[in-house]
Amino acid sequence: QQPVQSxxxxxxxEGEDAVINCSSSKALYSVHWYRQKHGEAPVFLMILLKGGEQKGHEKISASFNEKKQQxxxxxxxxxxxxxxxxxxxxxRHYGGSQGNLIFGKGTKLSVKP
Amino acid sequence: GAGVSQSPSNKVTEKGKDVELRCDPISGHTALYWYRQRLGQGLEFLIYFQGNSAPDKSGLPSDRFSAERTGESVSTLTIQRTQQEDSAVYLCASSLVSGGYNEQFFGPGTRLTVL
Structure with missing residues:
Protein backbone atom coordinates (compact mmCIF):
# COMPACT_ATOMS: atom_id res chain seq x y z
CA GLN A 1 0.00 0.00 0.00
CA GLN A 2 3.00 2.29 0.48
CA PRO A 3 3.61 4.38 -2.65
CA VAL A 4 6.90 3.93 -4.45
CA GLN A 5 9.06 6.97 -5.12
CA SER A 6 11.77 7.31 -7.71
CA GLU A 14 21.74 25.08 -9.56
CA GLY A 15 19.46 25.87 -12.45
CA GLU A 16 18.93 22.26 -13.51
CA ASP A 17 15.55 20.54 -13.57
CA ALA A 18 14.38 17.40 -11.81
CA VAL A 19 11.35 15.14 -11.80
CA ILE A 20 10.33 13.03 -8.82
CA ASN A 21 7.83 10.25 -9.33
CA CYS A 22 5.34 8.60 -7.01
CA SER A 23 3.32 5.54 -7.94
CA SER A 24 0.76 3.40 -6.20
CA SER A 25 -0.68 -0.03 -6.87
CA LYS A 26 -4.10 1.14 -5.64
CA ALA A 27 -6.59 3.69 -6.93
CA LEU A 28 -6.02 7.07 -5.34
CA TYR A 29 -8.19 10.00 -4.33
CA SER A 30 -5.36 12.45 -3.79
CA VAL A 31 -1.60 12.83 -3.72
CA HIS A 32 0.17 15.21 -1.35
CA TRP A 33 3.79 16.36 -1.66
CA TYR A 34 5.97 17.52 1.23
CA ARG A 35 9.59 18.59 1.56
CA GLN A 36 11.69 17.95 4.64
CA LYS A 37 15.00 19.65 5.26
CA HIS A 38 17.53 17.98 7.49
CA GLY A 39 16.52 18.16 11.14
CA GLU A 40 13.25 19.95 10.37
CA ALA A 41 9.61 18.97 10.08
CA PRO A 42 8.05 18.25 6.68
CA VAL A 43 6.50 21.25 4.94
CA PHE A 44 3.56 21.14 2.57
CA LEU A 45 4.19 21.70 -1.15
CA MET A 46 1.28 20.49 -3.22
CA ILE A 47 -1.99 18.58 -3.23
CA LEU A 48 -3.42 16.99 -6.34
CA LEU A 49 -6.95 15.64 -6.30
CA LYS A 50 -8.66 13.11 -8.46
CA GLY A 51 -10.47 15.13 -11.08
CA GLY A 52 -7.72 17.62 -11.67
CA GLU A 53 -7.83 20.13 -8.85
CA GLN A 54 -4.52 21.29 -7.45
CA LYS A 55 -3.36 23.39 -4.56
CA GLY A 56 0.16 24.41 -3.78
CA HIS A 57 3.36 26.21 -4.51
CA GLU A 58 3.57 28.76 -7.31
CA LYS A 59 7.07 27.72 -8.34
CA ILE A 60 6.55 23.98 -8.19
CA SER A 61 4.32 22.03 -10.50
CA ALA A 62 3.03 18.50 -10.41
CA SER A 63 0.84 16.11 -12.31
CA PHE A 64 -1.51 13.31 -11.29
CA ASN A 65 -2.36 10.51 -13.68
CA GLU A 66 -5.40 8.90 -12.07
CA LYS A 67 -5.51 5.94 -14.45
CA LYS A 68 -1.91 5.02 -13.77
CA GLN A 69 -2.10 5.98 -10.08
CA GLN A 70 1.02 8.08 -10.57
CA ARG A 92 -7.17 6.33 -1.18
CA HIS A 93 -10.53 7.70 -0.07
CA TYR A 94 -11.70 11.18 0.81
CA GLY A 95 -11.51 11.98 4.51
CA GLY A 96 -13.66 10.24 7.07
CA SER A 97 -12.26 7.16 8.66
CA GLN A 98 -9.70 6.68 5.92
CA GLY A 99 -8.39 10.21 5.58
CA ASN A 100 -4.85 9.44 6.61
CA LEU A 101 -1.91 9.64 4.22
CA ILE A 102 0.50 6.83 3.51
CA PHE A 103 3.92 8.28 2.69
CA GLY A 104 6.59 6.98 0.37
CA LYS A 105 10.18 6.47 1.51
CA GLY A 106 11.26 9.81 0.11
CA THR A 107 13.56 11.17 -2.58
CA LYS A 108 16.67 12.98 -1.40
CA LEU A 109 17.45 15.99 -3.57
CA SER A 110 20.79 17.78 -3.31
CA VAL A 111 21.35 21.00 -5.23
CA LYS A 112 24.98 22.06 -5.61
CA PRO A 113 26.27 25.52 -6.51
CA GLY B 1 1.95 30.58 18.37
CA ALA B 2 -0.08 29.37 15.46
CA GLY B 3 1.81 26.17 14.70
CA VAL B 4 1.71 22.61 15.94
CA SER B 5 3.77 22.19 19.08
CA GLN B 6 5.20 19.03 20.59
CA SER B 7 6.82 18.26 23.89
CA PRO B 8 9.32 17.27 24.97
CA SER B 9 11.63 18.05 22.05
CA ASN B 10 14.03 15.35 23.21
CA LYS B 11 13.49 12.37 25.47
CA VAL B 12 16.09 9.87 26.60
CA THR B 13 14.79 6.87 28.50
CA GLU B 14 15.90 3.46 29.63
CA LYS B 15 14.65 0.29 28.05
CA GLY B 16 11.49 -0.90 29.76
CA LYS B 17 10.30 2.51 30.92
CA ASP B 18 7.07 4.15 29.75
CA VAL B 19 7.07 7.50 27.92
CA GLU B 20 4.42 10.05 27.05
CA LEU B 21 4.71 12.40 24.11
CA ARG B 22 2.44 15.40 23.76
CA CYS B 23 1.05 17.21 20.74
CA ASP B 24 -0.83 20.51 20.66
CA PRO B 25 -2.46 20.92 17.24
CA ILE B 26 -3.37 24.17 15.55
CA SER B 27 -6.54 25.55 17.09
CA GLY B 28 -9.60 24.58 15.07
CA HIS B 29 -7.96 21.64 13.35
CA THR B 30 -10.18 18.60 13.71
CA ALA B 31 -7.75 16.03 12.31
CA LEU B 32 -4.59 14.96 14.12
CA TYR B 33 -1.97 12.45 13.02
CA TRP B 34 1.01 10.73 14.60
CA TYR B 35 3.97 9.48 12.57
CA ARG B 36 7.24 7.80 13.41
CA GLN B 37 10.42 8.58 11.49
CA ARG B 38 13.47 6.44 12.06
CA LEU B 39 16.86 7.89 11.17
CA GLY B 40 17.10 8.43 7.42
CA GLN B 41 13.75 6.80 6.81
CA GLY B 42 10.32 7.91 5.67
CA LEU B 43 7.21 8.83 7.62
CA GLU B 44 5.51 5.81 9.15
CA PHE B 45 1.82 6.40 9.92
CA LEU B 46 0.83 5.44 13.47
CA ILE B 47 -2.63 6.75 14.33
CA TYR B 48 -5.14 9.35 13.17
CA PHE B 49 -7.96 11.19 14.94
CA GLN B 50 -10.80 12.92 13.13
CA GLY B 51 -13.25 14.85 15.27
CA ASN B 52 -15.40 12.56 17.39
CA SER B 53 -14.94 9.54 15.13
CA ALA B 54 -13.16 6.45 16.39
CA PRO B 55 -9.43 6.85 15.76
CA ASP B 56 -7.71 4.91 13.00
CA LYS B 57 -5.16 2.86 14.93
CA SER B 58 -4.12 0.70 12.01
CA GLY B 59 -0.53 1.96 12.01
CA LEU B 60 0.32 1.27 15.65
CA PRO B 61 3.17 -1.28 15.58
CA SER B 62 2.27 -3.11 18.80
CA ASP B 63 -0.05 -2.98 21.80
CA ARG B 64 2.70 -1.11 23.67
CA PHE B 65 1.67 1.97 21.66
CA SER B 66 -1.50 3.92 22.41
CA ALA B 67 -2.76 7.44 21.90
CA GLU B 68 -5.53 9.61 23.20
CA ARG B 69 -6.97 12.91 22.19
CA THR B 70 -8.99 15.26 24.34
CA GLY B 71 -11.83 16.55 22.20
CA GLU B 72 -10.28 18.40 19.31
CA SER B 73 -7.21 19.56 21.17
CA VAL B 74 -4.22 17.95 22.85
CA SER B 75 -3.12 14.43 22.02
CA THR B 76 -0.79 12.14 23.95
CA LEU B 77 1.11 9.22 22.47
CA THR B 78 2.15 6.67 25.08
CA ILE B 79 4.76 3.98 24.58
CA GLN B 80 4.89 1.36 27.32
CA ARG B 81 7.90 -0.80 28.14
CA THR B 82 10.06 0.99 25.60
CA GLN B 83 12.46 -0.98 23.43
CA GLN B 84 15.57 0.20 21.61
CA GLU B 85 13.80 -0.14 18.27
CA ASP B 86 11.35 2.54 19.43
CA SER B 87 14.11 5.12 19.08
CA ALA B 88 12.97 7.59 16.43
CA VAL B 89 11.54 11.04 15.89
CA TYR B 90 7.82 11.09 16.58
CA LEU B 91 6.01 13.68 14.49
CA CYS B 92 2.53 15.03 15.04
CA ALA B 93 0.54 16.82 12.36
CA SER B 94 -2.87 18.44 12.21
CA SER B 95 -5.19 19.56 9.44
CA LEU B 96 -8.40 21.52 9.29
CA VAL B 97 -10.31 18.41 8.34
CA SER B 98 -9.03 15.08 7.16
CA GLY B 99 -7.99 14.30 3.66
CA GLY B 100 -8.75 15.86 0.34
CA TYR B 101 -7.69 19.43 -0.07
CA ASN B 102 -6.40 19.88 3.44
CA GLU B 103 -2.68 19.95 3.94
CA GLN B 104 -1.13 18.65 7.10
CA PHE B 105 0.90 20.96 9.30
CA PHE B 106 3.69 19.19 11.12
CA GLY B 107 5.12 19.88 14.54
CA PRO B 108 8.87 19.91 15.19
CA GLY B 109 8.82 16.36 16.54
CA THR B 110 10.02 14.59 19.66
CA ARG B 111 13.32 12.76 19.36
CA LEU B 112 13.09 9.61 21.48
CA THR B 113 16.22 7.70 22.40
CA VAL B 114 15.88 4.41 24.24
CA LEU B 115 19.09 3.25 25.86
Whole structure:
Protein backbone atom coordinates (compact mmCIF):
# COMPACT_ATOMS: atom_id res chain seq x y z
CA GLN A 1 0.00 0.00 0.00
CA GLN A 2 3.00 2.29 0.48
CA PRO A 3 3.61 4.38 -2.65
CA VAL A 4 6.90 3.93 -4.45
CA GLN A 5 9.06 6.97 -5.12
CA SER A 6 11.77 7.31 -7.71
CA UNK A 7 14.53 8.13 -7.88
CA UNK A 8 15.71 7.51 -4.34
CA UNK A 9 18.23 10.32 -4.63
CA UNK A 10 19.27 12.94 -7.14
CA UNK A 11 22.07 15.49 -7.30
CA UNK A 12 21.61 18.66 -9.34
CA UNK A 13 23.52 21.81 -10.15
CA GLU A 14 21.74 25.08 -9.56
CA GLY A 15 19.46 25.87 -12.45
CA GLU A 16 18.93 22.26 -13.51
CA ASP A 17 15.55 20.54 -13.57
CA ALA A 18 14.38 17.40 -11.81
CA VAL A 19 11.35 15.14 -11.80
CA ILE A 20 10.33 13.03 -8.82
CA ASN A 21 7.83 10.25 -9.33
CA CYS A 22 5.34 8.60 -7.01
CA SER A 23 3.32 5.54 -7.94
CA SER A 24 0.76 3.40 -6.20
CA SER A 25 -0.68 -0.03 -6.87
CA LYS A 26 -4.10 1.14 -5.64
CA ALA A 27 -6.59 3.69 -6.93
CA LEU A 28 -6.02 7.07 -5.34
CA TYR A 29 -8.19 10.00 -4.33
CA SER A 30 -5.36 12.45 -3.79
CA VAL A 31 -1.60 12.83 -3.72
CA HIS A 32 0.17 15.21 -1.35
CA TRP A 33 3.79 16.36 -1.66
CA TYR A 34 5.97 17.52 1.23
CA ARG A 35 9.59 18.59 1.56
CA GLN A 36 11.69 17.95 4.64
CA LYS A 37 15.00 19.65 5.26
CA HIS A 38 17.53 17.98 7.49
CA GLY A 39 16.52 18.16 11.14
CA GLU A 40 13.25 19.95 10.37
CA ALA A 41 9.61 18.97 10.08
CA PRO A 42 8.05 18.25 6.68
CA VAL A 43 6.50 21.25 4.94
CA PHE A 44 3.56 21.14 2.57
CA LEU A 45 4.19 21.70 -1.15
CA MET A 46 1.28 20.49 -3.22
CA ILE A 47 -1.99 18.58 -3.23
CA LEU A 48 -3.42 16.99 -6.34
CA LEU A 49 -6.95 15.64 -6.30
CA LYS A 50 -8.66 13.11 -8.46
CA GLY A 51 -10.47 15.13 -11.08
CA GLY A 52 -7.72 17.62 -11.67
CA GLU A 53 -7.83 20.13 -8.85
CA GLN A 54 -4.52 21.29 -7.45
CA LYS A 55 -3.36 23.39 -4.56
CA GLY A 56 0.16 24.41 -3.78
CA HIS A 57 3.36 26.21 -4.51
CA GLU A 58 3.57 28.76 -7.31
CA LYS A 59 7.07 27.72 -8.34
CA ILE A 60 6.55 23.98 -8.19
CA SER A 61 4.32 22.03 -10.50
CA ALA A 62 3.03 18.50 -10.41
CA SER A 63 0.84 16.11 -12.31
CA PHE A 64 -1.51 13.31 -11.29
CA ASN A 65 -2.36 10.51 -13.68
CA GLU A 66 -5.40 8.90 -12.07
CA LYS A 67 -5.51 5.94 -14.45
CA LYS A 68 -1.91 5.02 -13.77
CA GLN A 69 -2.10 5.98 -10.08
CA GLN A 70 1.02 8.08 -10.57
CA UNK A 71 2.09 11.57 -9.66
CA UNK A 72 5.16 13.52 -10.68
CA UNK A 73 6.69 16.58 -9.06
CA UNK A 74 8.53 18.94 -11.39
CA UNK A 75 11.31 21.12 -10.01
CA UNK A 76 12.53 23.59 -12.61
CA UNK A 77 15.52 25.93 -12.47
CA UNK A 78 16.47 24.43 -9.12
CA UNK A 79 17.80 26.61 -6.34
CA UNK A 80 20.00 25.69 -3.39
CA UNK A 81 16.92 26.03 -1.17
CA UNK A 82 15.26 23.12 -2.99
CA UNK A 83 17.60 20.67 -1.27
CA UNK A 84 15.87 18.25 1.05
CA UNK A 85 13.93 15.02 1.05
CA UNK A 86 10.67 14.99 -0.88
CA UNK A 87 7.84 12.75 0.25
CA UNK A 88 4.65 11.91 -1.51
CA UNK A 89 1.65 10.92 0.58
CA UNK A 90 -1.29 9.12 -0.95
CA UNK A 91 -4.91 9.04 0.11
CA ARG A 92 -7.17 6.33 -1.18
CA HIS A 93 -10.53 7.70 -0.07
CA TYR A 94 -11.70 11.18 0.81
CA GLY A 95 -11.51 11.98 4.51
CA GLY A 96 -13.66 10.24 7.07
CA SER A 97 -12.26 7.16 8.66
CA GLN A 98 -9.70 6.68 5.92
CA GLY A 99 -8.39 10.21 5.58
CA ASN A 100 -4.85 9.44 6.61
CA LEU A 101 -1.91 9.64 4.22
CA ILE A 102 0.50 6.83 3.51
CA PHE A 103 3.92 8.28 2.69
CA GLY A 104 6.59 6.98 0.37
CA LYS A 105 10.18 6.47 1.51
CA GLY A 106 11.26 9.81 0.11
CA THR A 107 13.56 11.17 -2.58
CA LYS A 108 16.67 12.98 -1.40
CA LEU A 109 17.45 15.99 -3.57
CA SER A 110 20.79 17.78 -3.31
CA VAL A 111 21.35 21.00 -5.23
CA LYS A 112 24.98 22.06 -5.61
CA PRO A 113 26.27 25.52 -6.51
CA GLY B 1 1.95 30.58 18.37
CA ALA B 2 -0.08 29.37 15.46
CA GLY B 3 1.81 26.17 14.70
CA VAL B 4 1.71 22.61 15.94
CA SER B 5 3.77 22.19 19.08
CA GLN B 6 5.20 19.03 20.59
CA SER B 7 6.82 18.26 23.89
CA PRO B 8 9.32 17.27 24.97
CA SER B 9 11.63 18.05 22.05
CA ASN B 10 14.03 15.35 23.21
CA LYS B 11 13.49 12.37 25.47
CA VAL B 12 16.09 9.87 26.60
CA THR B 13 14.79 6.87 28.50
CA GLU B 14 15.90 3.46 29.63
CA LYS B 15 14.65 0.29 28.05
CA GLY B 16 11.49 -0.90 29.76
CA LYS B 17 10.30 2.51 30.92
CA ASP B 18 7.07 4.15 29.75
CA VAL B 19 7.07 7.50 27.92
CA GLU B 20 4.42 10.05 27.05
CA LEU B 21 4.71 12.40 24.11
CA ARG B 22 2.44 15.40 23.76
CA CYS B 23 1.05 17.21 20.74
CA ASP B 24 -0.83 20.51 20.66
CA PRO B 25 -2.46 20.92 17.24
CA ILE B 26 -3.37 24.17 15.55
CA SER B 27 -6.54 25.55 17.09
CA GLY B 28 -9.60 24.58 15.07
CA HIS B 29 -7.96 21.64 13.35
CA THR B 30 -10.18 18.60 13.71
CA ALA B 31 -7.75 16.03 12.31
CA LEU B 32 -4.59 14.96 14.12
CA TYR B 33 -1.97 12.45 13.02
CA TRP B 34 1.01 10.73 14.60
CA TYR B 35 3.97 9.48 12.57
CA ARG B 36 7.24 7.80 13.41
CA GLN B 37 10.42 8.58 11.49
CA ARG B 38 13.47 6.44 12.06
CA LEU B 39 16.86 7.89 11.17
CA GLY B 40 17.10 8.43 7.42
CA GLN B 41 13.75 6.80 6.81
CA GLY B 42 10.32 7.91 5.67
CA LEU B 43 7.21 8.83 7.62
CA GLU B 44 5.51 5.81 9.15
CA PHE B 45 1.82 6.40 9.92
CA LEU B 46 0.83 5.44 13.47
CA ILE B 47 -2.63 6.75 14.33
CA TYR B 48 -5.14 9.35 13.17
CA PHE B 49 -7.96 11.19 14.94
CA GLN B 50 -10.80 12.92 13.13
CA GLY B 51 -13.25 14.85 15.27
CA ASN B 52 -15.40 12.56 17.39
CA SER B 53 -14.94 9.54 15.13
CA ALA B 54 -13.16 6.45 16.39
CA PRO B 55 -9.43 6.85 15.76
CA ASP B 56 -7.71 4.91 13.00
CA LYS B 57 -5.16 2.86 14.93
CA SER B 58 -4.12 0.70 12.01
CA GLY B 59 -0.53 1.96 12.01
CA LEU B 60 0.32 1.27 15.65
CA PRO B 61 3.17 -1.28 15.58
CA SER B 62 2.27 -3.11 18.80
CA ASP B 63 -0.05 -2.98 21.80
CA ARG B 64 2.70 -1.11 23.67
CA PHE B 65 1.67 1.97 21.66
CA SER B 66 -1.50 3.92 22.41
CA ALA B 67 -2.76 7.44 21.90
CA GLU B 68 -5.53 9.61 23.20
CA ARG B 69 -6.97 12.91 22.19
CA THR B 70 -8.99 15.26 24.34
CA GLY B 71 -11.83 16.55 22.20
CA GLU B 72 -10.28 18.40 19.31
CA SER B 73 -7.21 19.56 21.17
CA VAL B 74 -4.22 17.95 22.85
CA SER B 75 -3.12 14.43 22.02
CA THR B 76 -0.79 12.14 23.95
CA LEU B 77 1.11 9.22 22.47
CA THR B 78 2.15 6.67 25.08
CA ILE B 79 4.76 3.98 24.58
CA GLN B 80 4.89 1.36 27.32
CA ARG B 81 7.90 -0.80 28.14
CA THR B 82 10.06 0.99 25.60
CA GLN B 83 12.46 -0.98 23.43
CA GLN B 84 15.57 0.20 21.61
CA GLU B 85 13.80 -0.14 18.27
CA ASP B 86 11.35 2.54 19.43
CA SER B 87 14.11 5.12 19.08
CA ALA B 88 12.97 7.59 16.43
CA VAL B 89 11.54 11.04 15.89
CA TYR B 90 7.82 11.09 16.58
CA LEU B 91 6.01 13.68 14.49
CA CYS B 92 2.53 15.03 15.04
CA ALA B 93 0.54 16.82 12.36
CA SER B 94 -2.87 18.44 12.21
CA SER B 95 -5.19 19.56 9.44
CA LEU B 96 -8.40 21.52 9.29
CA VAL B 97 -10.31 18.41 8.34
CA SER B 98 -9.03 15.08 7.16
CA GLY B 99 -7.99 14.30 3.66
CA GLY B 100 -8.75 15.86 0.34
CA TYR B 101 -7.69 19.43 -0.07
CA ASN B 102 -6.40 19.88 3.44
CA GLU B 103 -2.68 19.95 3.94
CA GLN B 104 -1.13 18.65 7.10
CA PHE B 105 0.90 20.96 9.30
CA PHE B 106 3.69 19.19 11.12
CA GLY B 107 5.12 19.88 14.54
CA PRO B 108 8.87 19.91 15.19
CA GLY B 109 8.82 16.36 16.54
CA THR B 110 10.02 14.59 19.66
CA ARG B 111 13.32 12.76 19.36
CA LEU B 112 13.09 9.61 21.48
CA THR B 113 16.22 7.70 22.40
CA VAL B 114 15.88 4.41 24.24
CA LEU B 115 19.09 3.25 25.86
Missing amino acids: PQAVILR SSLYLTASQLSYSGTYFCGTE
